[in-house]
Amino acid sequence: MDKIKNCVFCDLKLNKGEVIFETENFFAGIGIGLAAPGHVMLIPKKHFACCADILKDLRPEFEDLKSLIFEKIKDAFGTPFLVEYGVFGQSVSHAHLHFIPKIRKATEFYPAYEIKDIFREMQIPDGIPVRPALWKTAAAMKRQNGGYVFLQNGDYAVLFERFEKELSYRHFFNEKMGVKDVPARWQDTTAEQEKIDVVKKQITCQLLKF
Numbered sequence: 432m433d434k435i436k437n438c439v440f441c442d443l444k445l446n447k448g449e450v451i452f453e454t455e456n457f458f459a460g461i462g463i464g465l466a467a468p469g470h471v472m473l474i475p476k477k478h479f480a481c482c483a484d485i486l487k488d489l490r491p492e493f494e495d496l497k498s499l500i501f502e503k504i505k506d507a508f509g510t511p512f513l514v515e516y517g518v519f520g521q522s523v524s525h526a527h528l529h530f531i532p533k534i535r536k537a538t539e540f541y542p543a544y545e546i547k548d549i550f551r552e553m554q555i556p557d558g559i560p561v562r563p564a565l566w567k568t569a570a571a572m573k574r575q576n577g578g579y580v581f582l583q584n585g586d587y588a589v590l591f592e593r594f595e596k597e598l599s600y601r602h603f604f605n606e607k608m609g610v611k612d613v614p615a616r617w618q619d620t621t622a623e624q625e626k627i628d629v630v631k632k633q634i635t636c637q638l639l640k641f
């Protein structure tokens with residue numbers, strides 16, 4: 432299926448987000464309730480439930496763009512952390528891979544953190560089976576268990592077989608880091624938080640050039 436009615440990534444008019452870069456089949460977008468300046472998503476234009484469902488002929492383009500966005504964020508901000516909620520824990524049922532940069536230097540406006548800080552917090556749950564990240568493994572996990580969670584730190588990428596709240600990057604920013612302008616759910620972004628989002632978006636657009 433190409434487009435789904437009322438899907439905020441199929442119909443961008445429904446979305447308050449912004450497209451900063453696009454190709455024939457994908458776009459890089461800035462959402463709402465951003466975790467940090469430089470937080471972007473890679474999204475297919477066609478409707479797929481998760482990245483593991485992206486059709487084989489679109490996969491090389493997806494991988495190229497994943498690398499391109501990774502490098503751009505690395506240069507402009509710091510090596511990003513990547514996360515995809517492959518159906519588990521997903522709040523928009525249209526594939527989207529998050530890139531959240533490392534923040535090197537604390538500012539009045541935002542704390543500094545390392546990607547390993549996010550990872551340390553997000554690997555707390557015991558007993559969740561972890562597998563090496565390959566898209567064919569993700570697709571198999573989705574068939575067998577109904578979903579997966581994908582996390583990447585540099586070259587280290589893993590798949591989780593279950594979603595727990597601790598695997599949410601929002602849990603890290605909102606609860607562990609105390610970043611009050613990162614809502615626990617993007618749908619709950621307040622008017623105050625939206626103002627901070629505007630600042631984060633401006634920084635993102637200024638520094639990330641495609």
Ligand SMILES: [Zn+2]
Nearest residue numbers: 438441478525
């Ligand atoms: Zn969609």
